Every structure is written in C-alpha cells, then in structure tokens.
Amino acid sequence: MHDVGGCVIRSLIGLFVGLAISLSIVAFAGENPFSVFMILIRSAFGSPYDLGLALFYTTSLIFTGLSVSLAFQAGLFNIGAEGQLTVAALAAAATGVLLPEVPSPWAPLLATTLGISAGALWGFIPGWLKSRRGSHEVIVTMMMNFIAAALASYVVLDLIKNPESQNPESKILGPGYLLKDYDFVQKFFVDSPANLSLILALALSVLIYFFLYKTIWGYELRASGQNEVASEMAGISSKRWKTLAMTIAGALAGFVCVNEILGSSGRYKIGFSPEYGFVGIAVALLARSHPLGVIASAFLFGALQKGASDLDIETATITKDFARIIQAILIFSVAGATLIDFSWIRQKCFFWKKKGVTDANFE
C-alpha cells in the first residue's frame, strides 16, 4: 500500500471521531458516556479472561475479514462468508463425530482440510456461476447462506445430534480432534476460549498479504478486480481469477471451524456464530481490504463484540444492538476520514504556511 503512515493517521482520526459520536449517543440514551467508555475498555482488557474472549472473537473475524477482503480485491462482494463458515464447521464437526478414532496429529489436519474444502466449495459455486453465467455473486452467496443454515440444522439435529444435551448441538468430537494438546495460546488466557487459531489467523493474514502484493498471481487477482477489460486485454484471465478468488475466499471463511470447533467447543452448536460472516464485511471495509489492516480492524470489532455483551448486563438502557450502532458509526467515520486532504489543511493553515512546509503531494 502507498502512504501507509497517512492511512494509519486517517484511520485513527476516524476511529476517535467515531467513538466520540457513539459516546454522545450514549449520553442521549441517559447513560454517562465516560462510564460506558470505561466498561467497554474494561470488558476487553480488564483481565486475561476478558482479553482472551475478545481475542477469540477477533480470530474468527480475521478469517471472515480476510475472506471478504480477498473477494473485494477481485472486485467481488462476498456476502456469503457466513454460509461458508457454516458448512466448513459442519464438515469439520461431522468428520470428528463420524470418525472419532482418528489419532491426534492427523485428526485436526483431516477435519481442517475437509472443513476449508467445504468452505471453498461454498465459495466456488457462486464464483463459477458469476464468471460462467454472469449471476450476481451477492444474490447467489446470500442464497447459499440459507442453504448452509438449513443443511446445518438438518445434519446436526437429525444425523449427529447429541442425545444427552438439551441444546441443539452435535455429539462431541473424537478426543484426537481437539487442539488442546498443542495449545500454548490458551495458557495465557485461562478459561477463555482463545486458542491456537489466533496464531493461525495472524499467519494467514501475512500470507495473504504476501500473496496479494508480492506475487504475480495476487497481482493478476487484483488487476482483474480493478479493471476486467484491461486485464483481459493484457492477457490476464479475469474470469478464471474471479472464480478462484471466491473459492479462496470461501476457504478463508472456512478456517473459522478451526477456531470454533477444534479450538474451543469441540462440537457443532447451532447458532455458534454471532454473524461473523456479516461482521467480516465491516471488518474488511474498515481495513480497506488490506490483509494486515484486517488484523487491527478485526480486533476492534472483536473487542466491541465483547464490550457490547458486558454493556447489556451492566447498564440499564444500552442493549447489545448498541454494538451494531457503534460499528456502523465507525465505518462511516473511518471511511469519511480517507477523504481528509492533509495538503489542503496545510495550505489553509496559516501556521504551517508561515513555516513554509512544502506540499509533498504537489511534487
């Protein structure tokens, strides 16, 4: 990316403005904005457990944020991360339930492979339809979300239901599938669901960054996303890249199964995802589709997710939905902040003018 410093400063300005606006809305609701702010901070950073839970959300959001970002870079709008992560989790859980005897190092690998393959398939279908038939990916991925949800209900409740539980959830996976044995992350955040997947998510972000910006394939993918006609004329098969990008996006969303199924709960719980797929869109927007930006942006949304549930409990008037309002305001303000023109401010600002600061952009 170009002008990284400017980008970061603009995002931070947007972030603070967004928070200020959000907190003034809190004041309208009759709460003390300062104490609300403190609850938010405490709920994310107050204890290793709090931080662990925030990081657990963050991990899933990194995966879905990457998924949406990669599709964005290819000029596609992936609304289907929710469905992709659902089928991935379903595949991983079903593997663990149906083949409980698989020993430890192979079991998680097998479940992960099948999980992300299922996610990839769920991305491939809309991608293929898009480049073959011109079907709009937004419509198709949205439909695929419903299919995934229905499929998950059927499989979990009718085929692999846990008969001992009152909750709508699957049987517990074979013991070899759980990541606990290797997990050093969990030791830092005792009792929280944070797990090894966090490291995986960070590594994937770096990997996707490298792929997108340092390899000819990433270049072709981005070129296809920016200008399909020019790419085709330059010998880049943008149709093939669009299909492929959706497939990779599906696989990335599919990684959520490692965090949720293998890393923490060890079973498929219906409704386990607090709409990670859709919040992933917000994560990608805030990160401007940059894979490294996704890390920061996912953490922000992860912390908000955690903070919102605490606000719900600790205050009288503010509900969980308030987190959504903050998310929306943050997206607006950070997106708006990209329009800040520093050179203009410098030019208009007498103080700077006097000092004779030259305008870098004008060069």
Next chain:
Amino acid sequence: MTTEKILLEFNKVSKSFGSVQANNQVSFAVKQGSIHALIGENGAGKSTIMKILFGLYQADHGEIRLRGQKLNILSPIDAKKHRIGMVHQHFMLAGPISAMNHFFLDEKPTSLKGFFTPLPAEKKLQQLQALSERYQMAVPWQEPVEKLSVGIQQRLEILKILYNEADILILDEPTAVLAPQEILALFSQLRELKAQGKTILFITHKLKEVMSLADTVTVFRKGEVIAQKNIEDTNPRDLSELMVGRKLIELVRSPAMPGERLLEIKNLSFKTQGRERLKNLDFHIHSGEILGIAGIEGNGQSDLIQILVQPKAHEKAVSGELRWKTNSILSKSAKDLKEMGFSFFPEDRLTQGALVQSNLKENFLLGQHRSPDFQKMGIFKPHEISRVTTEEMKKLDVWPRNPNAIFKNLSGGNQQKLVVARELYRKPPFLLAAQPTRGVDIGAIEKIHFEMDLLRKNGAAILLISSELDELMKLSDRIMVIRHGSLLGQILHPPFDETQIGCMMLGAV
C-alpha cells in the same frame, strides 16, 4: 462596426482546487463580435476559466467584466441571463428524444391553461425552422438524436444556445469529435454567427484551427496567461512554443525501409449479434513500416482492435486468415500474443489499458508482469520493478517522476506516456497503436511520435489507427480508409491528400 469594442474582460482571476492552482491571475480581454481562441496544453487552465465564466466554478480572486459591468455569475442560470452559452466537450443530449423536443425539455407552463394546452408540435417546429434558417444551420428536427451524426448533434447544441438568445458562445474543443469536412462546415457556421454579431470563445489545442478561424488568441500555460496575440501577428510554430514553453523538435521521419511481410490479414470478416462488423479485410504490414487506418470512429476500428488483441476470444465470429509471418494466429489468446511480444496502445487508456487506482509501477507491469525481468518463480522483484519503471519513465519524460504516484492523478498526457513506456519496453515486433495521442498535449505528442518512428526504424510492424488525419499523414508509410467495416479501394501512398482521405472517410467518393 463596433468590432473594436471590448466586450469581456478577465481581471486577475485565480482559482485553485486543493493544492493545484488551476488559474493564476488570469487577465485577458475579448472584443465584441470576434472569434477568440483559448489554447494551451491539458491542464493549462483554459477550460477552468471558461467554466468560471459559465458559472460552473466560482473564482477565488479577481473579477470578470461584461461591457464594463462587473459580472456576478453563481450558476449557469445566471450565465444564461447574461446571454452566455456553452457547448461542452461531451454533449448533453438524450439519445431517444427527438431533436425538436430537446428545445422544450425545460418548458414550464406559465398558466393553468398552458398546462393543459402545451404549444402544438407544428408551432414548435415552425419556431425551430425559423431559428435554423436565421443561422443557416439545418437540422432534421423530427429524428431522435441518437440517429444524428456527431456533427449534427453539435449543431443542435449550438442552436440550443442560440435559442436562448445567447450573445457569447463558449465552445470547448468543438472539433475533437468531427471529421475534416464537418470541421469545415462548423467553421463556416461560426463565421456566419460572427457576421451576425455573436462573440465566440473557442477552446482548442489544434493550432491549424486557430490560424484559420480565430481573430485573436490567448495562450495558457500552467494556469497563467502567457500571451495574447492577434492572428495576423503570429504563426503555428510560435504558438506551439508558447504553449509548451520550449523549442519543439519537428519529427524528421527516418527513410522507409520495409522488410519482410510480418502481419497478414486475408479476407477477414467478423460477425456478432447478427451484424457484420468487418467485411473482407485484406492487408499486410511489413517490418519497418507504419500502416495507417483512417476513418470516422465507429466504422469497425474497435472490432479490428479487439480481434488483433485477443483473437481467441472472437475466434468463432471471425472468418478469414490472420497470420504472423507464416503462422496463423487466429486461435491465440491475449496472453499468447503478449508472450510473442505484441504490444498495443489502447483506444481508451482508462478502460482498456490501466489500473487507475493503482500506482505507476503496477500499471507499468500490466501485461508484462510475467516477464522474467520482474519476477522469479512467481514472486516479484520489487527493486527491479522500481528501477525499470523509473528508468522508462525518465525516457518518456513522465511526470511526476514518482513510480508510487497513483495513475488517475496523472494528466492525460502523462498517463498515455506511461502506457507507451510500458508497451515499448520489450521492443515489440508488432505494435497496434490505437489513437496513440488522444487527449494528449503537444509535448507528449512529440515524444510519442518520436518513439513510434524509432520503433519503426528498428524493424517493427506498426498498425496505426487514428481519427487524427494529421497524425496519420505524418507517421504512416501507407494509409487505408475504413468505412462501415470495409476497407475502401485503394491504398494511399505519400504525399497524402487530406481532402481525398476526408472524402473517403465520409463515403463521398
């Protein structure tokens, strides 16, 4: 006559957009009843000052006086009140609506009666016919606008202004879209308007037109007025050097040395959506040769370009032969041709040849990103890319000289120079140059023409497709004319006759 009376006076007008000073202390005067040309390179500020006059922008400083009175124009509606009208570079016409009805689009009934009984069509038609008679501009009033030629559409735009009783007409690059004969027709109409006492402000960067039409000329450079001259006291060379701000080197073509036959097209036809786009094309290009294709836009040039850039994508719709040396290349993809070193300057660089949101390095890579110069096992060599891009930018004088600048922030001329730098980097054996200097300023045109001639000297085969006759005649070894998808009869050799080519383009042979 009162031709010596000053009508319009610009007094130290300044305007900036962000950090860019578009107009800096612009002062000049326009006489009543004259044709006044505003010339300058892209971004010199000539359009900006006219848009200020027309009320589209507001000046930061300075004033404009009309007949000695200070003007306060806040919007085009105010401009209309002061009888100022503007024909924009891109016409403001609605395709399916008839020419006639364009005049009554903003018609508002002034009374309840008027609402129920609008002006009858015959009455409207009469009014308009009187108008077109008065100014001697014939228009087929009943036709939908999309069926009219560009020249007539422009005539319609001018009449729209005259209908509103404008005294001052602003024309923004009016000849950019016209064929030579249409330009002549436009000019005689403008002279007629002048004779009727109208004042015409005329933005252009074509000096020949200035010399033949204008009475006075103001030269802009980098937002400032460099000179104001009477036409009798100047010449094209003088003006172009004022525009560019340095001496220009006239292109001296290297002697023709055609070698072996490289590209050959035999009996090529192209049919899509039931319509025959190209009919039995037959031509070949030798090494060391530039073959020019003249023609009004939309006569099959774009189809020919598509076939030459990605033959495979159109394989099913094409019949005939397309050969490189002796091998058929009809089933080659764009990628195959790139690997063979084929290059092309796209007709429209923004939609067909650039990643406008990306930086110059990434744009330089487009189409040659797989070259081993820039990657190893699929991983880019960032330092090498930076170095080569900077070096090639220097060769073609692309500004700003910053490979990390974003493409869309460059001026048209610099964008095109970057595309040229990219396409010529690998020393292509074949170049398809479509509109190589469209929307590009004189300095850049000079550079691009020089590079194309150099490539020709080094033995490449070049197909030049252009709507600029001057460019075709300057660069080509042979010229063919395309019309309705067919190549017209003979192939022309130098010295070229402009009138003859113009007639062929219009089909008046």
